[in-house]
Amino acid sequence: MAGLDAASGVALPRQAWSVAALLLATGDALAARFGAVAVRGEISGFTRAASGHCYFSLKDHDGQPALLRCAMFRRAAALMDFVPRDGLQVELRGRLGVYDARGELQLVVESLQRLGAGTLYEEFLRLKARLEAAGLFDAARKRPIAPHPQVVGVVTSAGAAALRDVLTALARRAPQVQVVVYPTPVQGGEAPAAIAAALRTAAERAEAQTLLLVRGGGSLEDLWAFNDERVVRAVAASPIPVVCGVGHETDVTLADLAADLRAPTPTAAAELAAPARTDLLEALDSRANALRRALRRQLDRHAQRLDTAALRLGRPAAGTAQQRQRLAALELRLQQALAPQLSQRAQRSMALGLRLRAAMSSRLERLRSGLELGGQRLAALDPARVLQRGYAWIETPAGRPVLQAAGLRPGDDLRAVWADGAASIRVFGVGRKGPASNLGDAYNPSQLSSTHRNDSMERTLPPLPYALDALAPHYSRETLEYHHGKHHNAYVVNLNNLQKGTEFEGLELEEVVRKSSGGIYNNAAQIWNHTFFWSCMKPEGGGEPSGALAAAIATKWGSYAAFKEAFVKSAVGNFGSGWTWLVKKADGSLDIVNMGAAGTPLTTGDTPLLTVDVWEHAYYIDYRNLRPKFVETFLDKLVNWSFAEANYAA
Structure with missing residues (x-):
């Protein structure tokens, strides 16, 4: 028999459980106690793995904080006649157990029936219908994105991974484009008002030709700020075209529908906002080649007509003057016809070249400034510069630096090195000095x-x-x-x-x-x-x-x-x-x-x-x-x- 605890009188187990054994026994007890169960609730955090298995949480629609982890394996998932999504009200049937790897209570779902759209999703549908009736999603009001922006504004959280993805994509594709960040929280109760305010700030400052509204993926609750009416109306009212890249490709928010252009991810939004520099160069080369081909065709056609006219002239001198006049008229018409086109295309080619050179010059100047700053900082850290200002370097006779007084004792021999020489010194006493201001008390x-x-x-x-x-x-x-x-x-x-x-x-x-x-x-x-x-x-x-x-x-x-x-x-x-x-x-x-x-x-x-x-x-x-x-x-x-x-x- 098990013994009794002397203090409490509670029976002690014969031996301690291992973690795996305890979890296995708990799972068996749950299965024996409850058997097959049915439970109703709202889906949250639904994901489908590449294996075909589905994982999600079930919560009460009345806002209670309780969550039940659920797993639906591929065989059961294949029998569903609809695609589950966050916010959907469902009734599940399955067996309770314990997921050993995390020690969590888990319902292994055998069947799933839809009950309703879910409170949050129903609110989404109602707001979508009302805003759609107000014309906020009309294709006619959407504006084209600037083809060659000089400044792109980004509205997102300053610490978000989505911002890093956007900056990386723009630096790779279009380093000539300047980026202005309008930081704002993108999740939580304060997020909708802050996002709308950031969009208005961007419009008032009028720095960017295109705005990116981006955020990483998440559940319906995580992305709910982008379904808020204040955010949707701010996107629709923005005088600057907005590219919305919120969540993953399967996530669609009301802000996506109101934006001038929707991107499946933040990185895709950056790629849609600014054309790659290589594409611009290829387009320039293509236009130049087309211009050369058109000119060559014109010259070949008129040269052929000239050859035909020469054959018709033959040897007789009669009519030569008339043919020369016609030839001169043709040459004049050719020049007059080609001159405006050549001039216009040359000007456009020159303008594109100037813009590319200006962009590269700006980029090189920023890199030069960064190198100069780094050089100045390195020079400021040069120990020789410190010695030239009158300071000394203290070291042991063996050449090891003395970095603090704590290890010194009276009688120690040391060596002091100045910019112009060195001297041997001896320690007669060791004291401690408290912290001091690096600049002194008053400004100098x-x-x-x-x-x-x-x-x-x-x-x-x-x-x-x-x-x-x-x-x-x-x-x-x-x-x-x-x-x-x-x-x-x-x-x-x-x-x-x-x-x-x-x-x-x-x-x-x-x-x-x-x-x-x-x-x-x-x-x-x-x-x-x-x-x-x-x-x-x-x-x-x-x-x-x-x-x-x-x-x-x-x-x-x-x-x-x-x-x-x-x-x-x-x-x-x-x-x-x-x-x-x-x-x-x-x-x-x-x-x-x-x-x-x-x-x-x-x-x-x-x-x-x-x-x-x-x-x-x-x-x-x-x-x-x-x-x-x-x-x-x-x-x-x-x-x-x-x-x-x-x-x-x-």
């Missing part, structure tokens, strides 16, 4: 400008005062790579190009901002503003200021909470793109100032203490265009009050 104008030049005296991208992932999760590595490595660097490259040969080439950055205008001012001010902005954040930042700055804030706004409310309201209300600043006025008082585009306090006489970048690219990757959430997180988790306090005291 020379640090923001002249110190960031290469050997050719060109301005270079100022480095970040912290690692790329130091501000995560509140400000991600992806955002810093995009915002600092692309946008900030673009201003540096543009300024170097614009200032060549001008009075501004040798000036400090702040002087360029104060004295310049137009493109030079815009790029110089953006370099200074962004460098200042990086110092306004630090790892484990946020909280409230202290000291004199805290007192000044209390004097101006009454409390830090009131200041925070005013700062967030001002930053959120800053129309369009720009900067929101906390500044110290000439009389010592504080103020919150909104500036658009490249606006900076360097031109107003105010002392900048703190700023937040409210350009959309500063936060849309992490916050999906939710500016209020970004500004509140900036104050609560990121702001560097030590930097602002030092600026106030300076």
